[in-house]
Amino acid sequence: MSEWPEGRSDGNRGDRYGRGSAGAQPEGARVMRQVRRGEPSAPPYGAPQQGGGYGGVPQQSSYNGGYDGGGGYDGYDSGYNTGQVYGGGPGGGGPSGTREREPRPAPNWRKRIKWTAIVVVSVLVVTSVATYFWADSKLHRDVDLSKVIDRPAAGKGTNYLIVGSDSRKGMSAEEKKKLHTGSAEGQRTDSMMILHVGDNGDTLVSLPRDSNVEIPSYKGSTSGKVYPNTGRYTKLNAAYAEDGPTLLVRTVEYNTGLHIDHYVEIGFAGFADIVDAVGGVTITIDKGFKDSYSGANFKAGKQTLNGEEALAFVRTRHAFAASDLQRTKNQQKFLAALAHQVATPSTILNPFKLYPTLGAGLDSLTVDKDMSLWDLASMFFAMKDVNGGDGVSMNMPISGSVNGNLVWDKAKVKALVDELKNDEKVAVSGN
Numbered sequence: 379m380s381e382w383p384e385g386r387s388d389g390n391r392g393d394r395y396g397r398g399s400a401g402a403q404p405e406g407a408r409v410m411r412q413v414r415r416g417e418p419s420a421p422p423y424g425a426p427q428q429g430g431g432y433g434g435v436p437q438q439s440s441y442n443g444g445y446d447g448g449g450g451y452d453g454y455d456s457g458y459n460t461g462q463v464y465g466g467g468p469g470g471g472g473p474s475g476t477r478e479r480e481p482r483p484a485p486n487w488r489k490r491i492k493w494t495a496i497v498v499v500s501v502l503v504v505t506s507v508a509t510y511f512w513a514d515s516k517l518h519r520d521v522d523l524s525k526v527i528d529r530p531a532a533g534k535g536t537n538y539l540i541v542g543s544d545s546r547k548g549m550s551a552e553e554k555k556k557l558h559t560g561s562a563e564g565q566r567t568d569s570m571m572i573l574h575v576g577d578n579g580d581t582l583v584s585l586p587r588d589s590n591v592e593i594p595s596y597k598g599s600t601s602g603k604v605y606p607n608t609g610r611y612t613k614l615n616a617a618y619a620e621d622g623p624t625l626l627v628r629t630v631e632y633n634t635g636l637h638i639d640h641y642v643e644i645g646f647a648g649f650a651d652i653v654d655a656v657g658g659v660t661i662t663i664d665k666g667f668k669d670s671y672s673g674a675n676f677k678a679g680k681q682t683l684n685g686e687e688a689l690a691f692v693r694t695r696h697a698f699a700a701s702d703l704q705r706t707k708n709q710q711k712f713l714a715a716l717a718h719q720v721a722t723p724s725t726i727l728n729p730f731k732l733y734p735t736l737g738a739g740l741d742s743l744t745v746d747k748d749m750s751l752w753d754l755a756s757m758f759f760a761m762k763d764v765n766g767g768d769g770v771s772m773n774m775p776i777s778g779s780v781n782g783n784l785v786w787d788k789a790k791v792k793a794l795v796d797e798l799k800n801d802e803k804v805a806v807s808g809n
Contacts, residue, residue, distance in 0.1 A: 509736075510751065516740035517754075519747045521623045521641045527597050527604070528628075532637040533799030535576030538757050539627060541618070541643040542569035542692070542709070567615045567626065568693060569709045572636065573760060576801035580760040580769035582714070583794070583808065584706035585630065587615040589774065590783035594632035599624045613783055623744075633786075636795045640753055641746040648742020649692075650685030653716065655738040656725060658682040661715045667697040688712060702784065703809055706773055714765030721762045772808030 570585040591614045595607040599622050617629040627638050644652075653659055659682065666677040674690040674697065683691060692712050698704035720739075725731050745754070763769050775790035794806040 513736055513740055514751055516737070517749065517751070518744045519749060520744050521643075521746040522599075523624070523627060523638070523641065523746050523748070525597055525599055525624045526628045526631070528595070528632075530631055530635050530637045532639065534801035535574055535798070536639045536753070536756070537636060537798070538573040538575070538640045538642055539630060539638045540569075540571045540573055540713075540757075541567050541623070541626070541641070542649065543567055543618070543643055543645050567618045569706065570614065570626075570630075571706075571710065571713075572630070572634075572638075572798075573757060573764075574798045574801075575756055575760040576798075578801055578803045580763050581798065581804050582710055582761065582764050582769065582771045584710055584773045585614060586702040586706055586774065586776075586784050587613060588702045588782070588784050589614040590780055590785050591617070591629055591633045593617060593620070593625075594628060596621065596625050596628045611783075634791065634795050636798060640749050640757070642749070642754070642757065643744040644742050646689060648738065650689050651738040651742060652685075652720075652735065653683065653688040654685040655731070655735040656716070656719050657731065658684050659688060659712065659716050659719050661691075661712060663691075667694065669694040669697040671696050683712075688716075703773055703776070710764075710771045714761050714771065717758045717761035718765045721759055770804045772804075774808060775806065776809045 567587060570587065572581075572583045572585065574581040574583070590611055593607070593610045593612060593616075595605060597604050614626075614629065618626040623641055623643065627641060630636070631638055660680065661683065662680045663676050663678055668675050669690070672690040672693040672695075673686070674694040676687075676691065692705070692709045694708070695702060695705040719725065720735060725735060743754075760769065764771050775787040775794065776784050777787035777790075778785045790806050790808075794804065794808075796802075797804050797806065
């Protein structure tokens with residue numbers, strides 16, 4: 379019987395360690411790091427080492443019943459009894475021999491919060507900038523107020539002339555029938571309002587379309603020719619029909635003495651599209667009414683109007699005794715409610731509602747060349763404030779009528795205009 383570690387061998391087994399192996403070095407010595415931990419590089423196989431042993435494997439005290447069966451071999455110890463082969467001893471994991479894992483470091487919440495905030499802010503900034511340029515590109519800046527001549531001096535605050543036109547441009551026959559617009563040629567103004575935005579409250583003043591006004595001298599918007607004042611009086615909406623937005627602005631400024639800073643116009647179809655995009659507008663109708671001309675058929679009470687119903691509501695005048703004055707009141711009421719609906723968090727913070735609303739609104743608006751998105755936002759929020767009771771809503775003061783046209787009360791109009799010019803709280807009452 380051969381001495382271990384040569385052990386016994388036979389031709390069928392080859393060089394293997396352990397039972398019947400003739401190999402001097404255990405197979406696991408190459409992969410069991412604990413066996414070699416802390417040892418220098420092993421000398422060539424077979425070279426004796428100080429303290430005995432072969433191949434760099436230190437000799438250890440034998441244990442009872444060693445592999446030679448006699449318990450007397452004082453050579454290699456597999457380490458099973460100490461756990462060293464499977465990770466026992468230094469760095470070991472206890473009886474099972476598994477290594478203890480180092481504790482995972484606590485998460486750096488301050489750093490995580492910081493980077494999360496940076497990412498969120500970056501996304502918001504990029505989205506806001508992209509939305510701004512997208513919206514800005516949709517504005518139709520077609521009105522050039524520099525063509526308006528002999529303008530009054532600007533006062534404090536900002537004055538918007540807001541116009542609802544009866545333009546049917548781009549509408550199909552089916553849309554005209556659905557919205558009860560008729561098929562009249564040309565373009566007129568169904569509603570006109572002055573919105574004053576200032577530091578002492580916002581004021582919304584409706585200008586009845588049947589107001590009796592003087593057409594002043596003006597410069598043609600396309601011809602560039604100056605037409606003199608002939609002392610001609612007519613309905614206010616005729617000025618728009620004669621030479622468009624610039625003559626309308628010139629006529630309003632001439633008859634009021636108030637400087638108009640910005641012009642905003644919306645047509646029939648665009649108005650209905652905005653209402654539908656925002657999901658309808660809720661208002662309270664004090665008294666029910668019907669009108670076959672506009673398609674109106676409303677009961678009294680609180681209700682939500684869609685685009686078609688909203689257009690009928692703001693256009694109706696044949697159902698009222700004081701037709702034009704009541705219509706302007708309805709227009710003020712509805713536009714203020716619309717602005718309130720657009721400015722609510724449920725619209726602004728909901729991209730599935732905000733973008734369709736912005737798209738419908740901006741596609742439908744015609745504004746002056748100097749109008750910015752900030753000016754437009756200021757206008758909508760001012761109308762929202764008026765609806766919320768933080769401003770004044772009124773008709774232009776009327777003193778009577780002539781040839782079916784409404785005559786403005788000159789004394790009250792002058793007092794009102796002075797208050798607006800000086801950005802004072804409005805004390806004048808309207809009709």
